[in-house]
Amino acid sequence: xxxxxxxxxxxxxxxxxxxxxxxxxxxxxxxxxxxxxxxxxxxxxxxxxxxxxxxxxxxxxxxxxxxxxxxxxxxxxxxxxxxxxxxxxxxxxxxxxxxxxxxxxxxxxxxxxxxxxxxxxxxxxxxxxxxxxxxxxxxxxxxxxxxxxxxxxxxxxxxxxxxxxxxxxxxxxxxxxxxxxxxxxxxxxxxxxxxxxxxxxxxxxxxxxxxxxxxxxxxxxxxxxxxxxxxxxxxxxxxxxxxxxxxxxxxxxxxxxxxxxxxxxxxxxxxxxxxxxx
Amino acid sequence: xxxxxxxxxxxxxxxxxxxxxxxxxxxxxxxxxxxxxxxxxxxxxxxxxxxxxxxxxxxxxxxxxxxxxxxxxxxxxxxxxxxxxxxxxxxxxxxxxxxxxxxxxxxxxxxxxxxxxxxxxxxxxxxxxxxxxxxxxxxxxxxxxxxxxxxxxxxxxxxxxxxxxxxxxxxxxxxxxxxxxxxxxxxxxxxxxxxxxxxxxxxxxxxxxxxxxxxxxxxxxxxxxxxxxxxxxxxxxxxxxxxxxxxxxxxxxxxxxxxxxxxxxxxxxxxxxxxxxxxxxxxxxxxxxxxxxxxxxxxxxxxxxxxxxxxxxxxxxxxxxxxxxxxxxxxxxxxxxxxxxxxxxxxxxxxxxxxxxx
Amino acid sequence: xxxxxxxxxxxxxxxxxxxxxxxxxxxxxxxxxxxxxxxxxxxxxxxxxxxxxxxxxxxxxxxxxxxxxxxxxxxxxxxxxxxxxxxxxxxxxxxxxxxxxxxxxxxxxxxxxxxxxxxxxxxxxxxxxxxxxxxxxxxxxxxxxxxxxxxxxxxxxxxxxxxxxxxxxxxxxxxxxxxxxxxxxxxxxxxxxxxxxxxxxxxxxxxxxxxxxxxxxxxxxxxxxxxxxxxxxxxxxxxxxxxxxxxxxxxxxxxxxxxxxxxxxxxxxxxxxxxxxxxxxxx
Ligand SMILES: Nc1ncnc2c1ncn2[C@@H]1O[C@H](COP(=O)(O)OP(=O)(O)O)[C@@H](O)[C@H]1O
Ligand SMILES: [Mg+2]
Numbered sequence: 031x032x033x034x035x036x037x038x039x040x041x042x043x044x045x046x047x048x049x050x051x052x053x054x055x056x057x058x059x060x061x062x063x064x065x066x067x068x069x070x071x072x073x074x075x076x077x078x079x080x081x082x083x084x085x086x087x088x089x090x091x092x093x094x095x096x097x098x099x100x101x102x103x104x105x106x107x108x109x110x111x112x113x114x115x116x117x118x119x120x121x122x123x124x125x126x127x128x129x130x131x132x133x134x135x136x137x138x139x140x141x142x143x144x145x146x147x148x149x150x151x152x153x154x155x156x157x158x159x160x161x162x163x164x165x166x167x168x169x170x171x172x173x174x175x176x177x178x179x180x181x182x183x184x185x186x187x188x189x190x191x192x193x194x195x196x197x198x199x200x201x202x203x204x205x206x207x208x209x210x211x212x213x214x215x216x217x218x219x220x221x222x223x224x225x226x227x228x229x230x231x232x233x234x235x236x237x238x239x240x241x242x243x244x245x246x247x248x249x250x251x252x253x254x255x256x257x258x259x260x261x262x263x264x265x266x267x268x269x270x271x272x273x274x275x276x277x278x279x280x281x282x283x284x285x286x287x288x289x290x291x292x293x294x295x296x297x298x299x300x301x302x303x304x305x306x307x308x
Numbered sequence: 309x310x311x312x313x314x315x316x317x318x319x320x321x322x323x324x325x326x327x328x329x330x331x332x333x334x335x336x337x338x339x340x341x342x343x344x345x346x347x348x349x350x351x352x353x354x355x356x357x358x359x360x361x362x363x364x365x366x367x368x369x370x371x372x373x374x375x376x377x378x379x380x381x382x383x384x385x386x387x388x389x390x391x392x393x394x395x396x397x398x399x400x401x402x403x404x405x406x407x408x409x410x411x412x413x414x415x416x417x418x419x420x421x422x423x424x425x426x427x428x429x430x431x432x433x434x435x436x437x438x439x440x441x442x443x444x445x446x447x448x449x450x451x452x453x454x455x456x457x458x459x460x461x462x463x464x465x466x467x468x469x470x471x472x473x474x475x476x477x478x479x480x481x482x483x484x485x486x487x488x489x490x491x492x493x494x495x496x497x498x499x500x501x502x503x504x505x506x507x508x509x510x511x512x513x514x515x516x517x518x519x520x521x522x523x524x525x526x527x528x529x530x531x532x533x534x535x536x537x538x539x540x541x542x543x544x545x546x547x548x549x550x551x552x553x554x555x556x557x558x559x560x561x562x563x564x565x566x567x568x569x570x571x572x573x574x575x576x577x578x579x580x581x582x583x584x585x586x587x588x589x590x591x592x593x594x595x596x597x598x599x600x601x602x603x604x605x606x607x608x609x610x611x612x613x614x615x616x617x618x619x620x621x622x623x624x625x626x627x628x629x630x631x632x633x634x635x636x637x638x639x640x641x642x643x644x645x646x647x648x649x650x651x652x653x654x655x656x657x658x659x660x661x662x663x664x665x666x
Numbered sequence: 667x668x669x670x671x672x673x674x675x676x677x678x679x680x681x682x683x684x685x686x687x688x689x690x691x692x693x694x695x696x697x698x699x700x701x702x703x704x705x706x707x708x709x710x711x712x713x714x715x716x717x718x719x720x721x722x723x724x725x726x727x728x729x730x731x732x733x734x735x736x737x738x739x740x741x742x743x744x745x746x747x748x749x750x751x752x753x754x755x756x757x758x759x760x761x762x763x764x765x766x767x768x769x770x771x772x773x774x775x776x777x778x779x780x781x782x783x784x785x786x787x788x789x790x791x792x793x794x795x796x797x798x799x800x801x802x803x804x805x806x807x808x809x810x811x812x813x814x815x816x817x818x819x820x821x822x823x824x825x826x827x828x829x830x831x832x833x834x835x836x837x838x839x840x841x842x843x844x845x846x847x848x849x850x851x852x853x854x855x856x857x858x859x860x861x862x863x864x865x866x867x868x869x870x871x872x873x874x875x876x877x878x879x880x881x882x883x884x885x886x887x888x889x890x891x892x893x894x895x896x897x898x899x900x901x902x903x904x905x906x907x908x909x910x911x912x913x914x915x916x917x918x919x920x921x922x923x924x925x926x927x928x929x930x931x932x933x934x935x936x937x938x939x940x941x942x943x944x945x946x947x948x949x
Binding site for chain 1: 671672673674675677678679681682684685686688689690692693696748751752758759760761762763764765766767768769770771772773774775776778779780781782783784786788789790793820828831832835870874877880881883884887888901902903905906909915918919921922923925926929930933
């Protein structure tokens with residue numbers, strides 16, 4: 031009896047230690063970057079400190095100006111438009127897949143997956159060639175289109191898992207009641223799909239916010255996103271990298287993720303199984 | 309001899325704000341067929357889970373006089389069948405042998421046991437099939453077989469027929485019945501279906517809103533419902549309920565009156581108002597006026613099948629409504645009939661608590 | 667009307683055709699020519715032969731395959747372990763799971779920067795190594811490669827964790843209860859209940875990690891720039907270097923096509939093995 035209790039207690043202690051270790055492993059690097067951003071340049075270059083000697087907000091002030099400000103705005107615009115475009119388009123496609131028998135063909139489905147597989151690297155050249163010809167080079171619209179290629183397949187997979195949890199009889203009943211497809215979506219289907227909308231939106235955001243290869247290679251100045259701007263900062267050879275500035279940009283780039291994950295986690299982990307159809 | 313005893317058991321899912329079970333006292337003191345019957349959400353599954361050791365609870369649970377609070381689920385001598393069929397992704401044979409595979413007995417004996425169970429449940433022909441690819445009824449049969457294999461003294465069945473196709477429900481019910489005849493166990497069968505409870509148990513606990521309203525043999529539950537809820541819930545249609553007043557030593561129902569049965573005299577001497585319960589099977593009818601028969605109008609008749617019909621009756625001035633069940637070949641809708649209330653079939657209930665008057 | 671619902675797929679198809687068929691044709695076209703030269707003539711399969719004879723290509727391919735194997739062996743078990751251990755109710759568990767998911771929402775570049783900061787000469791990681799009496803530098807091929815592996819694990823265990831956690835909650839509790847009543851061991855419960863329950867998410871995560879590890883470029887670029895030497899030059903890095911920096915478009919395009927079909931074949935194989943195998947994994 032008491033041995034059982036000691037064992038239980040020991041198990042609990044081990045668990046808490048495990049949790050704290052995990053927290054440390056994932057938070058320490060972020061913490062280190064955030065404090066690097068508020069150190070002075072000389073402090074960064076001369077020693078490794080875990081608490082900054084002096085608070086230096088110069089780097090963050092820089093973020094609100096010039097190329098940094100433009101990059102942050104560009105990133106936000108591309109992400110928001112990506113979500114706004116891909117959520118409805120993938121919703122419609124997934125609905126067609128999950129409800130229309132001959133559309134659920136495994137090969138079409140597999141083709142979708144291959145789109146995600148397509149090595150971004152092998153698309154850089156043609157995108158670059160096409161975009162320079164039709165004037166989409168260095169535009170946010172160009173980036174938006176490119177990201178769609180990678181966002182749609184994943185979004186459709188995720189949608190499918192949510193939709194297949196809803197019995198098809200609901201559709202039939204609604205159509206018998208004289209609803210058309212759009213009214214059915216608005217009144218019945220979309221309301222029950224709320225966790226799905228949020229999950230899909232987060233995954234789209236995830237890709238669009240973090241992408242850098244296209245952002246670097248398909249933009250020059252005007253449409254540079256935050257990841258592209260960060261890359262330029264870090265890759266400035268010769269002068270020596272301004273790590274404080276890079277760390278400040280990096281810290282800023284993490285903030286939307288933090289906000290998103292805090293507000294949407296309950297939906298993300300509520301339960302979905304992608305690829306159930308295979 | 310096995311026994312299960314629950315003493316003042318309560319259970320809350322939200323840390324004490326609301327209780328799914330409220331002060332349950334129940335004693336199953338020997339092997340036999342028991343059932344928990346009640347509408348959905350009344351706490352049947354919760355009670356079963358507490359017996360199985362899955363849920364935390366307040367109060368005490370005893371098996372054979374031993375307090376089970378700290379006995380983990382795997383050490384309790386129980387087996388369980390769930391509402392949705394649970395099978396493991398392996399063959400039917402492997403499913404059946406799963407619970408005894410580590411028991412200290414020869415492989416031969418184990419195989420014999422599996423064969424026995426398979427024969428009993430008619431699973432012999434599909435032993436090699438993958439269990440998780442079968443239909444729901446077959447899966448549930450496998451789950452049932454798995455629950456029998458280790459000879460647990462207590463078998464818990466949580467609405468095992470609910471998720472089965474209607475056509476196969478009867479077959480599986482018959483199989484369960486056969487098991488009950490062959491094995492000496494405490495069977496606790498949970499259901500919201502009274503027919504199942506009546507065919508698959510001898511003692512029934514009727515539950516409502518986290519309480520056991522009555523726990524008794526099925527005959528007494530039917531004949532002498534302890535609470536109007538039980539009377540109304542059991543039987544189709546349920547018990548007739550009339551509101552009455554005591555006047556000059558008789559029971560008055562506005563447009564007719566009955567004598568007070570001797571067993572209720574004492575109670576009705578002190579209480580002016582009451583409710584009367586009467587099973588719809590127990591009326592006696594006449595086409596002509598007679599002494600102690602009261603005039604009713606037959607408003608509607610419904611066929612129940614096999615010649616049995618339900619009569620919907622209204623009293624002379626329309627104050628009271630009754631349902632009656634029987635063949636009544638000569639009564640038609642719209643006709644006048646005279647109805648007799650046999651005095652030994654009348655049950656009197658307290659107006660407020662709706663408990664039977666003892 | 668309801669039988670016309672398949673039309674709803676068209677917006678997606680149109681976008682995908684614009685974005686995938688078009689560029690693919692361009693790449694295929696490049697792969698048979700010498701693009702960006704004064705006369706982009708048709709050269710047949712010459713580019714493909716060049717690729718298959720290129721030691722650099724095979725090195726990058728092999729390196730990437732090894733890298734993928736290693737990160738799968740690390741990320742999938744650890745992600746699964748995290749998903750199994752970090753679940754249930756409680757404030758601490760809520761915070762921990764939020765933090766574990768977080769890295770997947772951080773841009774690759776920022777992860778790269780973060781790890782550059784950690785591994786800089788005199789930074790926290792070298793200090794930690796010194797503490798245990800060892801020496802650390804990004805400048806040897808071995809340590810650069812393994813740093814890349816650790817960084818990738820740090821970044822993407824989050825995705826494995828997220829998808830598997832979401833999948834674990836779909837397994838009904840009664841399965842675990844039944845297993846307990848039947849005296850199932852922990853391993854058997856995992857083998858016959860947990861694993862079949864998360865099978866499809868596991869396949870999904872496996873595919874995504876394979877696909878993405880072959881596409882890995884950004885962190886690679888920021889952290890090691892492919893170096894020292896070519897020790898951390900993975901496939902995508904190699905392709906972009908060839909195509910854009912060294913401007914050999916035909917070669918790069920041919921390599922892309924080979925690469926694309928290799929990955930597709932790999933994924934197809936995985937899907938068919940895992941779904942049409944013995945059926946033991948299915949529920
Ligand atoms: N896991 C749970 N969490 C919270 N409330 C629950 C849970 N399970 C059951 N309840 C509540 O407890 C009550 C009894 O449920 P249950 O025992 O499942 O009823 P029954 O089996 O009779 O249909 C219901 O009101 C139900 O909403
Ligand atoms: Mg229930």
